[in-house]
Amino acid sequence: MIKLLILCLYGFSAAPLSTIRFENIVSQSGVAFVLENSVTPEKHQIETMIGGVAVFDYNNDGLLDIYFVNGATVPALDKSGARYSNRLYKNNGKLVFTDVTESAGLRGAGYGMGIAAADYDNDGYQDLFLAGVNRNQLFHNNGDGTFTDVTARAGLEGLHPSLGKTWSISAGWFDYDNDGYLDLLVINYVRWSPANEPVCKVDKIRTYCSPNSYKGEPNMLFRNQGDGTFTDVSDRSGIGKHIGKGMGAAFADYDDDGFIDVFVSNDTFRNFLFHNSGDGTFTEMAILAGVAYNENGKSIAGMGADFRDVDNDGKPDIFVVGMAGDTFPLFLNQGRQFADVTRAAGVARATHGVTAWGAGIFDFDNDGFKDLFAACASILDNSEEIDHLPSKLSNKVLRNLGGAFSDMSAGAGFGQPAAHRGAAFGDLNNDGRIDVVVTNLNAKPDILINRSTASHHWLLVNLIGTRSNRDGLGARIKITPGSGPPLSNHASTSVGYSSSSDRRVHFGLGSATMVKELEITWPNGKRQTLREVKAGQILTVREE
């Protein structure tokens, strides 16, 4: 009788028990950063688009540090006030961080937007590229805790030959020509200047304009010459011929031809999928590959994106977040083209009516299936007045059940809704569980430490390229766990919206305590195989 009653109660249970749980430790972390967007009555578009965050190990102590970009005064775009400084927080261990911005020389300049972290000069230290409204900046990591602004010398000011300074919103490092040096893709949004801000009102209430009020801008590709300088190859490569309203960029070799391809999400414009032809040129394939639109053939307000193998078939898939009403498309890679499984996989049900910015595909509960994360908030800070929707939202995490996704957000410990923006992913405390740092407009960030309790095993692979780029970005790893199906992932810091994630490659192994075989395909095509690798470790692999 009691058993019957319990079964009945289970029948009424609204959601499966969450196995993904986070704790926001910002209040005890020492991180005091507040993302200042300088809200103005004129509702300048840049205010709602900021900003990114990076998790990267700037001092090679094995602990991920955190860097935040910040705003500036509007319309002057002046960053001289301390409140507008970008901030670098050194990870001291035990999840305590110290602000080292001043000693590192990383205050930054102008109104910032996005970050891309990687070791562009192969000296063993990760450098920082900052995408911004009025200027871009490249900071070289000197290896002694300081950085030097080398933007001008590198030729990365972001000046378009005909447009001048574009509004760069995010960027990503990848080696498109497999020459061992990381090249830089800069994602540009729309033509904007404070002097020409259109006036947009709903019922006499001033609000941020739709992207349709602005002209789009082309993205830019810079080839790393290997001597600290870069050449603008936007036109030559074909990347610059396509004008969108770029937001997120994610990299993967989707057709397994040995060259890294590029997915770009656009705001209220169809997405781009740049197929790397291997000869220095790219062909835009989004329509033919089936990733240009959502399942209804609609251009979504694309925000952040990630490009990783969701269904463990060895082929990288695409997850894009968008605006309420869009649902967040999940495209499964079928080789040359993709199948939209947003509805069939339960992602539409979970994301219908939600707006998100940051996004990531990571295995948060280490069960061997990568899950989906979305950093959520409305676009308008006055959406309560404008369309009776909350401007602040809770984040979302969808657990991968092996093909279908279950919304675990309610029990995930996300806390109060906030004006979330960029999200960076990485293991901040090296416990094998992926943590998330999420920026919030005019508030401290969320530092979401993964407290998922499942006793699953994991492996974190720290790649060191020797002939390939030092960070190993673009390297693909296939593992065969002691039990369960093969798993694959690849090294990329370009994840989500305007943000930069851990370069180390993470695997959740489920119940497997051992990896029978680990095969790395380096960007230059060379394969390296390790056998009998123990789970539960950060494994450093140097390219042979």
Added chain:
Amino acid sequence: MNAILILALMLAAPAQSGPPGLAQVLAAKDQAKQGKFAEAAEILDRALAAEPNAGPGVYLLLADCRANLNQKDEAIAAGERGLKLHPNSGPLSKRVGEMLFQQNYTSKRAGELLAKAAKALPNDPATHHLRGQWALLNHLEEIAIAAENRALALAGSNNLARMQIYTVLGLAEDALKRSLRAEAAFRRAWEINRKLPAPNPDAALELALFLLRQSRESDAQKVVDSIVAFAPNFSPARLERAKRLAAQGEMEKALGEANLALDHADQPKTLRAAHAFLAKTYFALGRTEEATSHQNWIESH
């Protein structure tokens, strides 16, 4: 939210007119009856210039005439002038609120007027239904549900109205993530809809789309197949059928359905959706030339 569907449903709502207060108004009404709206409006303009303190029905008639002449701003202005004199007029509030809603579904003034109209005309189902639609499109789902339930109680045996009301209820419940209630409402709408002399495919498709969002593909396809049976030229249903067939690997059949969707697409968004589907499907089959032609169409539009 399907704004187009809602606005299409709104157009079916009949306009009401109040009693005339001036001698000229009778003449104007006569002209309007004959479809001579310009003449009627001229008479009313002259009458109101001479005697602005007319009853609400005069302003309502003028607003209707201007609306029939497709002079939307003038129609709203006439109604607002009447509302200054008769702020509590239910019919005027309803008509001006409706016009403002049609012009801009986020209009707060429309919401205010429809709320006022609902109070003034508590037994008018069309007013409650209008208010429910406005509330739904403005993300005020609980208000929408309350208004639509009131409309439902008053709708009697008007099956077209009941079908519309249940559809709005389904959309509102779905927005609130109350999927059981949403499905119940959509199903009631569907039961009524399929028995109508001319079933509405747009409303029926809302049930199919709801089921698809719930990952219930086969349930959704049953509805889609029924829609195709009564509306074989309804492009969105053809396209949904094509997607299903493609997912099942029946690519040639999928192409056939998608080409029918393309042939019958009467809106830019359905046209683009059909081209996008055809482009990727031909490409998947290695038929690059056909794929590229659809890609080119998209890129040039």
